[in-house]
Amino acid sequence: MFTFANNANCTHAQYSVRKYKHMKFLFIIILAFAFNAALGQTNLISFSGHSTAEGLNQPIRSTQDQGVNGIEVSYHFDAAVQTELINKSEVFQQLSIKDFSHIQEVGRPAMPAHIDLVAIPEGADYELVISHDVALVRSGFQIYPALQPARDTEGAPEPEFEIDRDFYKTNALYPSEPVTIKGIIKIRGLRYAMVQISPIQYNPSTGQIFMHENLNFELRFSGANRFIDCSQHSKHALSVLSNFPINGQSIKKEEQKYFINNALPLTTGNSKNYIIITHANFLAAADSLAKWKRQMGYTVEVVSQSSWTTAQVRNAVHSRYANWTPKPDYMVIIGD
Known part of the structure; x- marks a missing residue:
């Protein structure tokens, strides 16, 4: 049991405790203010034109797999998250969509984007066809640029701010199309198209964003009658290859048909x-x-x-x- 020597000491101790709590409270307020000043406010913006979005829902994707003839893909978007970011008193906005990443061209606007892998039949030619509704246009944006990837090393500094000032003067949409083929990759001889979906386009010069509530694309194939020669691959390899693309069911059907007819592959x-x-x-x-x-x-x-x-x-x-x-x-x- 502890006792104070006299009332004066007791009063002084109580005052010190109150002063400490008061200073701690002020420190928390200052820290919160500094944090908010760096991040700014966050809110939802609707793709449909409503003043506010009802919630941040996952984009809805539907597909119609037509086998070796192609695939039709439809996307519907409800809302995006808008976050203010401040760099040396310059205010930017970062736009995010649930389950989407961002275009990583360092110094250029980090627009929300997602890659769909689409398997291309063996020897086929392909054609991308895009359709979408009239874009909703919003003004007053300066989109935050993409930075270098953060290093996964303990103690490594955060990526430095980088911006391509010349690009931000460009009077053109970025990306130029809401759906593009970014490249073709090949895994065990099977080609995959890397289809980039970018439902928000941006004009850096005017500060306008163009929001596509509904995006549709079709990847058409011609000149092929199969996706892959199943005899060249094990069951395990075929199951892996069919798990990558959004039209993987077509590969699974070929695999199932092959192993029904070839119980013991040569x-x-x-x-x-x-x-x-x-x-x-x-x-x-x-x-x-x-x-x-x-x-x-x-x-x-x-x-x-x-x-x-x-x-x-x-x-x-x-x-x-x-x-x-x-x-x-x-x-x-x-x-x-």
Whole structure:
């Protein structure tokens, strides 16, 4: 049990406690004010023209998969989040859409965007057709620029502010189209179109944004009768390939049809699931890994040499991939 020596000391202690609480409260207010000054306010803006949005709903996507003839895709958007960001007294707005990322062209406006992967049939030509309603135009925007990606390193500084001032004087829509093909990637011989959906376009010169409540696009295919040669791939590989694109069901149907008609697929070239590349010094470890994988049901080949060059490793893998049917699924390198 503690007691104060006299009432004067007690009064002084109570005053010190009150003063501490008062200073702590003022510090919290100042900190909150500084935080709000940096971020500004956040609110929802509607795609439909209403003064306020009812809520931030996930965009609605519907698809009509037409197999080797193409795919039709429709998007509906309700609202976007508008956040004010301040850099050295210059006010910007950042626009965000639920489950969408942003265009990452450093220094240029970070507009909301999303990539849909669409599988392209083997040997097919393709054509992108876009349709959309009349855009809702809003004024008074200076969109925050995209910055360099943050480094995933402890203690690394935040990306510095960068802006392409010349681009912000451009009197043209960015991006130029609400739907574009950003590129074609190839995985195990199957092509995928990277279709970018950008429901908000921006004119940096006028400060106007153009909001598309409904976006529709069709990727049309011609000149093909299948997506992939299923005989060249394992069931596992086909299941992975069909999980990437939004028209993956078409690949699954081809896969199911193939394995119904080919219960025991033909294998050539001593095909294996696993390739293990190793130095002779680590052969025992490689053999142990191979034994474990075989117990799990995989087929494995261990390739060992007393020395390796980069070209030799590449050739060892490429030659097996080119000559084996089905293609190998995994490759492991053991060394130091």
